[in-house]
Every structure is written in C-alpha cells, then in structure tokens.
Amino acid sequence: MKLSQRVRQVKPSATLTINAKAKALRSQGVRVISFGVGEPDFNTPHPIGQMAVQALFRGQTRYTPVQGIKELKEAVIRTIQADYGLYYEPDEVLVSCGGKHCLYNLFQAVLDPGDEVIIPSPYWVSYPDMVRLAGAEPVFVPCAESRGFKMAPEDLRKAITARTRLLILNSPSNPTGAHYRPEELRALADVLMDYDQVMIVSDDIYYRILFDEAPWANIAMVEPRLKARTFVVNGVSKTYAMTGWRIGYLLGDREVIKAAGKIQSQSTSNPSSVAQWAAVAALSGDQDTCRHMVQVFAERRTYVMDRLRHIPGITCHVPDGAFYVFPNVSAYYGHAVGGRLLQGSTDMADYLMDEVHLAVVPGDAFGEDRCIRLSFALSLEELREGFDRLERALQKLTPTAT
Numbered sequence: 001m002k003l004s005q006r007v008r009q010v011k012p013s014a015t016l017t018i019n020a021k022a023k024a025l026r027s028q029g030v031r032v033i034s035f036g037v038g039e040p041d042f043n044t045p046h047p048i049g050q051m052a053v054q055a056l057f058r059g060q061t062r063y064t065p066v067q068g069i070k071e072l073k074e075a076v077i078r079t080i081q082a083d084y085g086l087y088y089e090p091d092e093v094l095v096s097c098g099g100k101h102c103l104y105n106l107f108q109a110v111l112d113p114g115d116e117v118i119i120p121s122p123y124w125v126s127y128p129d130m131v132r133l134a135g136a137e138p139v140f141v142p143c144a145e146s147r148g149f150k151m152a153p154e155d156l157r158k159a160i161t162a163r164t165r166l167l168i169l170n171s172p173s174n175p176t177g178a179h180y181r182p183e184e185l186r187a188l189a190d191v192l193m194d195y196d197q198v199m200i201v202s203d204d205i206y207y208r209i210l211f212d213e214a215p216w217a218n219i220a221m222v223e224p225r226l227k228a229r230t231f232v233v234n235g236v237s238k239t240y241a242m243t244g245w246r247i248g249y250l251l252g253d254r255e256v257i258k259a260a261g262k263i264q265s266q267s268t269s270n271p272s273s274v275a276q277w278a279a280v281a282a283l284s285g286d287q288d289t290c291r292h293m294v295q296v297f298a299e300r301r302t303y304v305m306d307r308l309r310h311i312p313g314i315t316c317h318v319p320d321g322a323f324y325v326f327p328n329v330s331a332y333y334g335h336a337v338g339g340r341l342l343q344g345s346t347d348m349a350d351y352l353m354d355e356v357h358l359a360v361v362p363g364d365a366f367g368e369d370r371c372i373r374l375s376f377a378l379s380l381e382e383l384r385e386g387f388d389r390l391e392r393a394l395q396k397l398t399p400t401a402t
C-alpha cells in the first residue's frame with residue numbers, strides 16, 4: 001500500500017514504543033521495571049469518577065458542542081483566572097481530546113508550509129512531528145545542561161527569522177523538569193516584543209506539579225502585552241491523574257480558537273461527553289488530592305536524585321517540576337558489552353531493557369542523545385528496584401571522563 005508523504009515524515013512516539021516493548025516482555029512473564037511512563041501512577045480521585053458516572057446515568061452521552069460544554073468552559077475560565085490571573089471569554093476556549101489534541105488543532109489552524117516553529121531542545125517528543133504534520137519546519141534551539149536546559153534570550157533572538165510563526169515554551173518541562181522563573185520569562189518576553197509575527201504556545205500541562213514552592217508563571221502573565229498572541233495549552237491529564245480521559249483545553253485569540261475548532265469539527269467533533277463532566281468535577285472540586293500527589297512526587301524526586309548522585313559518571317539537573325529526571329549518561333558511551341557497542345541513548349535504552357529489564361526512554365527522542373529520561377511516577381519500592389538494576393547494568397561498563 002502506498003502511504004502518504006505526510007505520514008512518512010513522522011516518527012512513532014518513542015515513549016509509546018518503549019512502553020509497548022515493556023508490555024511485550026511482561027506478557028512473557030518477565031518483571032520489567034518501567035521508568036518510561038509519562039503519567040501519574042495515582043488513580044483518578046473518586047469524586048471525579050462519580051461525576052462521570054452521574055453524567056452517564058443522566059443520559060449526558062450525546063454529542064456536545066464541538067468546542068466543549070458550557071459548564072467545562074466556565075470551570076476552565078475560573079481556574080485560569082484564579083491560577084494565572086488572566087481572563088478569557090468562553091469563545092476564547094476550545095476543549096479538545098487532551099493537551100496533545102489542542103496542540104495538533106492549533107498547529108493545523110495557524111501553520112503553513114514554509115513557516116518555522118522554534119522549539120527549545122530538549123523538547124517533548126511530539127512537538128516536531130506535529131509541526132511537520134502541519135507542513136511547517138521545526139527549528140531547534142539547543143539549551144545546555146549547564147544552563148538548566150533553559151533557553152537563553154540571545155539564542156531565541158538568533159533563531160527568529162522572517163518565517164518564524166510560533167515559539168513553543170513548556171515549563172515545567174518534559175523531559176527535563178526545568179521551569180522558567182518569572183525573571184527568565186521576562187528576558188524572553190523582551191525579545192519577543194521586538195517580533196510581532198511570532199506567536200507563542202505556552203504548554204502548561206505540568207504547571208501544578210512544581211516542587212519547593214517554586215513560583216510559577218507563564219509568558220503572558222509576565223508580559224500582558226503578549227497575551228493576545230499567546231496560546232495556553234493545559235488540561236486535566238497530569239494534574240488530576242486523568243490521562244485516559246482525554247481532556248485538554250486551549251485558550252487564546254478567538255479567531256484562532258474558532259479556526260482550531262473548525263479543524264476539530266471536521267476530525268473528532270467534541271471530546272467524550274462524560275469525560276468533559278469528569279473534568280468539570282476535577283476543576284471545581286477539592287484540590288487536596290493534587291497537592292498530595294505533588295508532595296509524593298517531591299519525596300520521590302529526593303530519592304531519585306540521591307540514587308543518581310551515587311552512580312559514577314552521571315550528571316543530572318535537579319528537576320523543578322513534572323515527574324521526570326533527564327540524566328546525562330554519555331560517559332558510558334563508547335563501551336562494548338557482550339559484543340555490542342553502546343553508541344548513544346537508544347543503544348543504552350536497549351542495553352538496559354535486555355540486560356536488567358529496565359525501561360527508559362532514549363534522550364535522542366527529545367533531541368538530546370547524551371541523556372535518558374527516567375520517570376518517577378512509580379512507587380518508592382519500584383524506584384528502589386529500578387535503580388538497583390540501573391546500577392547493576394552500569395557497573396558492567398566503565399565510565400569515561402565527562
């Protein structure tokens with residue numbers, strides 16, 4: 001069968017691939033520890049599920065308005081107003097099937113062939129492929145580990161051309177956990193004020209998962225004059241352990257929201273009606289379970305950083321948020337083990353899977369081959385076992401000087 005040009009330039013998601021590999025081994029009875037997961041290991045809080053059940057029995061099971069039910073849009077507007085101090089009208093909100101779908105709709109609505117999208121690297125795996133699917137070109141700005149994986153304003157300025165249409169910011173970040181402080185956003189905003197044609201996507205999906213009471217802000221909060229060209233992507237997946245429910249929301253300029261809604265109307269229509277009601281409960285209900293989850297993630301981060309510090313040759317930036325660490329394991333590259341040469345993060349991920357049945361995501365998928373991504377959305381017991389395995393596997397290799 002002939003496949004389209006479009007699909008041929010897209011890679012399958014590396015995270016999903018690694019999880020499929022882990023699943024296949026498990027089905028053979030192997031105990032795999034997966035550091036590959038990209039979702040909280042908590043269950044969706046009970047009241048949220050109850051709301052979905054009630055919606056189901058009330059018969060709220062039919063098509064809803066494509067852009068989302070009024071009650072959910074209102075809950076989103078209230079939440080964003082409380083957390084960001086920014087106000088949006090209902091026609092500036094689009095509810096979609098997860099944050100991922102928001103990004104997809106937005107890119108389809110605003111990008112054309114020849115347009116450039118600036119993506120600070122390391123980046124979330126899906127950004128470049130979604131940009132390519134819209135016919136545009138990703139332009140990567142390397143962000144050094146020594147700078148906490150954050151983009152310098154001068155590097156942003158250098159990357160902007162007459163073709164730049166979008167900049168993607170993601171804070172806290174997947175895969176590094178790096179978070180931009182308000183003054184760092186201010187410096188980026190100063191650059192962006194010189195380039196009217198550049199719109200900004202603020203992917204805030206991890207904004208509630210921040211440690212040490214770090215102050216959170218996005219670029220439109222820091223520079224209100226950028227609000228008109230900033231698109232906020234957020235959703236319930238990570239904050240409320242609702243990854244499977246598929247509810248995300250996009251906020252921004254009403255003309256673009258309308259256009260993104262048109263793309264949605266011709267592809268998926270509305271997101272699941274009962275999931276929308278569940279999201280109303282998530283946003284309107286008690287926020288304590290989310291606070292508890294963040295506390296647990298913070299304890300795990302401490303444990304994970306402690307284990308990593310004790311492994312020779314590894315360097316690792318301490319994540320400010322989300323539930324990932326992105327250690328640099330390149331000191332172990334260039335070694336042969338059992339007749340195979342480890343040359344990069346994919347070889348390392350394969351080696352760890354084969355040698356000790358530990359699933360990690362190669363940093364290459366996030367634009368940084370020196371690193372691997374480890375998720376700490378696992379119980380402490382599993383983390384302990386996983387790090388024992390990691391140590392065991394790495395002991396068989398000798399690190400080179402970094």
Ligand SMILES: Cc1ncc(COP(=O)(O)O)c(C=O)c1O
Pocket residue numbers: 038097098099100101124170173174203205235236237238243247248
């Ligand atoms: C940075 C980032 N943005 C967006 C998403 C999409 O989240 P959702 O599950 O709401 O589609 C993810 C999910 O892993 C993510 O890591």
